[in-house]
Amino acid sequence: MKIAVLIKQVPGSESALPLNDKQTWVDESSVTYVMNPPDNFALEEALLIQEKVDDVEVVVVSMGPARVQKVIREGLAKGADRGIHLEENEEVETDPLSIAKKFSDVLKEENFDLIFSGLQSDDTGMGQTGVLIGEILGMSTATLAIETKLEKDQIKIKRELESGWFQWVTLPFPASISIQSGLNTPRYPSLKGIMGAKKKEIKSVLQELNTDQSQNIDNIFVPQTSKQTEIIETDADAAVDRIIEILKSEIKVF
Amino acid sequence: MDILVVLEDSQGSLHRLSKEAIVGAQQLGGSIAALAIGDNASEISNVLSSYDISEIITVEDELVSTYNADGYTEVVKQVIEKESPKIIVAGHTYQTRDFMPRVSAHLNIPFIPDIVSLSDKGFVKQVLNAKLNATISSNREQIILSFQSAAFNEENIQSGSCSSRYFDVILDASMIRSTSEKPFQESLGDVDLESAELLVSIGRGIEKEENIPLAFDLAEVLGAEVSASRPVVDSGWVDSFRQVGSSGCNVAPKLYFSLGISGAIQHVVGMKGAKNILAINKDKDAPIFEIADYAVIGDILEIIPKLIESLKNQ
Numbered sequence: 001m002k003i004a005v006l007i008k009q010v011p012g013s014e015s016a017l018p019l020n021d022k023q024t025w026v027d028e029s030s031v032t033y034v035m036n037p038p039d040n041f042a043l044e045e046a047l048l049i050q051e052k053v054d055d056v057e058v059v060v061v062s063m064g065p066a067r068v069q070k071v072i073r074e075g076l077a078k079g080a081d082r083g084i085h086l087e088e089n090e091e092v093e094t095d096p097l098s099i100a101k102k103f104s105d106v107l108k109e110e111n112f113d114l115i116f117s118g119l120q121s122d123d124t125g126m127g128q129t130g131v132l133i134g135e136i137l138g139m140s141t142a143t144l145a146i147e148t149k150l151e152k153d154q155i156k157i158k159r160e161l162e163s164g165w166f167q168w169v170t171l172p173f174p175a176s177i178s179i180q181s182g183l184n185t186p187r188y189p190s191l192k193g194i195m196g197a198k199k200k201e202i203k204s205v206l207q208e209l210n211t212d213q214s215q216n217i218d219n220i221f222v223p224q225t226s227k228q229t230e231i232i233e234t235d236a237d238a239a240v241d242r243i244i245e246i247l248k249s250e251i252k253v254f
Numbered sequence: 255m256d257i258l259v260v261l262e263d264s265q266g267s268l269h270r271l272s273k274e275a276i277v278g279a280q281q282l283g284g285s286i287a288a289l290a291i292g293d294n295a296s297e298i299s300n301v302l303s304s305y306d307i308s309e310i311i312t313v314e315d316e317l318v319s320t321y322n323a324d325g326y327t328e329v330v331k332q333v334i335e336k337e338s339p340k341i342i343v344a345g346h347t348y349q350t351r352d353f354m355p356r357v358s359a360h361l362n363i364p365f366i367p368d369i370v371s372l373s374d375k376g377f378v379k380q381v382l383n384a385k386l387n388a389t390i391s392s393n394r395e396q397i398i399l400s401f402q403s404a405a406f407n408e409e410n411i412q413s414g415s416c417s418s419r420y421f422d423v424i425l426d427a428s429m430i431r432s433t434s435e436k437p438f439q440e441s442l443g444d445v446d447l448e449s450a451e452l453l454v455s456i457g458r459g460i461e462k463e464e465n466i467p468l469a470f471d472l473a474e475v476l477g478a479e480v481s482a483s484r485p486v487v488d489s490g491w492v493d494s495f496r497q498v499g500s501s502g503c504n505v506a507p508k509l510y511f512s513l514g515i516s517g518a519i520q521h522v523v524g525m526k527g528a529k530n531i532l533a534i535n536k537d538k539d540a541p542i543f544e545i546a547d548y549a550v551i552g553d554i555l556e557i558i559p560k561l562i563e564s565l566k567n568q
């Protein structure tokens with residue numbers, strides 16, 4: 001069985017996010033990147049299946065400039081067998097339909113039984129790429145899995161619905177499924193894994209920039225707050241005094 | 255028609271975000287049709303009869319009697335193909351996240367999700383963990399939009415009247431590839447967070463499991479309950495019934511004391527009804543401060559122990 005895991009490299013939650021000169025995205029040179037956290041759960045789910053079932057190949061796939069090889073290597077160090085890099089040169093695309101078509105072109109000949117992806121990315125948060133790819137490739141698709149059970153020629157997943165509701169859905173292979181955070185505990189790569197990853201194959205497929213984007217980020221900006229907020233920025237002792245005053249005299253908690 | 259609003263059936267009634275989506279559609283302007291699918295379609299269309307939209311389209315078929323992604327995709331696809339709306343809108347719900355990308359893929363129509371507001375240049379969406387906003391536009395003749403919770407206020411819905419008609423879909427069982435079982439709710443905890451007056455709520459800023467007792471100690475001196483963000487629940491540090499947010503509970507306490515929570519929208523939808531929001535976060539740009547009444551910039555691991563000490567002396 002072959003499982004592809006789609007991994008995106010995104011700015012870390014603690015990264016500085018200065019805007020670029022054109023104010024169309026952040027200035028990439030000041031950003032520290034990490035593996036998109038939901039994708040990490042998707043990868044772990046594939047690796048758990050690989051441990052339980054014989055003959056499972058896990059392939060990590062990422063699109064982006066040369067820097068994304070870092071998250072592909074990270075995936076390999078954790079136990080994936082090989083990597084595919086859809087390499088972008090100049091501008092990084094953000095249009096989900098265009099991105100999904102590029103993935104589909106590259107993944108088509110691989111005939112994956114399963115594609116796992118994180119439910120959305122921490123950067124653009126479009127939350128659709130895994131489903132788009134699955135649909136373009138004629139696979140069955142589902143979103144927001146928080147538990148998976150492999151069965152013969154099909155996979156059963158527990159889907160998260162709103163406000164504490166859930167639902168079981170059974171999908172025939174091949175299937176593309178987006179994974180919700182928290183369904184497992186992602187492993188850290190071992191030293192042996194890190195060493196071994198250096199020898200694993202990463203196939204690079206150079207992508208041409210699609211000039212006909214179906215949607216485009218024209219500019220980005222810092223959101224304005226609408227609420228009157230009292231800002232308390234002092235040392236811990238003074239902060240504690242002010243908090244007690246607020247609790248007592250303003251919110252009247254005691 | 256110019257705009258098609260795809261409605262959501264929330265256990266027999268119209269989903270709140272569908273109402274907000276109608277307000278969004280009214281603000282976009284043009285002739286609006288609303289689509290109700292499934293067993294409750296006629297009840298839902300009754301709710302809409304006093305709104306200022308052109309018409310309600312209902313679809314009833316046993317293959318889409320309740321929600322399933324393949325069936326809904328097919329229905330929405332057939333309605334779009336026949337009626338050619340320029341804009342298709344919906345609330346950004348779990349259900350929309352599930353089937354709308356399929357519609358987008360099948361019809362090659364771009365889906366711009368999770369929009370927070372309209373601007374004259376395009377659609378505004380949060381990016382990078384809500385620390386920045388982006389304006390997105392499309393040059394296509396048809397687009398699909400979904401609106402984030404509270405992007406529009408349902409009280410601004412314009413009333414009027416509208417007609418209603420059935421739409422015949424052609425469905426057969428082979429179109430439904432996956433089997434969906436009946437939704438169920440997981441067992442609830444013994445603490446009723448939704449009616450709690452005071453909540454001490456912890457996020458990933460608490461850093462590790464050993465620090466969790468700090469939150470319970472603080473809650474005890476305040477006479478509060480403890481709630482948490484999703485990552486704290488996912489880590490197994492507190493029980494899942496304590497989770498606040500779109501996949502947890504909705505709370506509206508007198509005090510929501512937020513400790514080391516960034517303020518992601520999926521969390522905020524569950525607590526923004528709190529009367530007073532007091533937040534401590536070490537990052538002065540944390541989105542939680544945008545909705546807080548009091549924003550303490552500082553380290554919770556330093557402040558909480560001191561706060562507990564001082565409160566004990568009160």
Ligand SMILES: Cc1cc2nc3c(=O)[nH]c(=O)nc-3n(C[C@H](O)[C@H](O)[C@H](O)COP(=O)(O)OP(=O)(O)OC[C@H]3O[C@@H](n4cnc5c(N)ncnc54)[C@H](O)[C@@H]3O)c2cc1C
Pocket residue numbers: 013119120456457458459460482483484485486497498499500501502503513514515516517518519520521524534535536537540552553554555
């Ligand atoms: C479909 C979907 C459903 C979801 N449902 C929910 C839900 O129901 N509830 C929910 O909460 N989330 C939900 N999420 C997840 C949500 O998007 C966020 O990832 C989550 O709320 C973040 O939790 P957090 O704020 O605790 O962690 P983070 O975002 O990691 O934030 C931690 C914060 O702590 C601060 N911090 C760190 N250390 C300290 C310190 N020592 N002192 C002070 N501050 C510190 C940091 O500056 C940061 O702001 C959902 C996501 C999706 C996609």
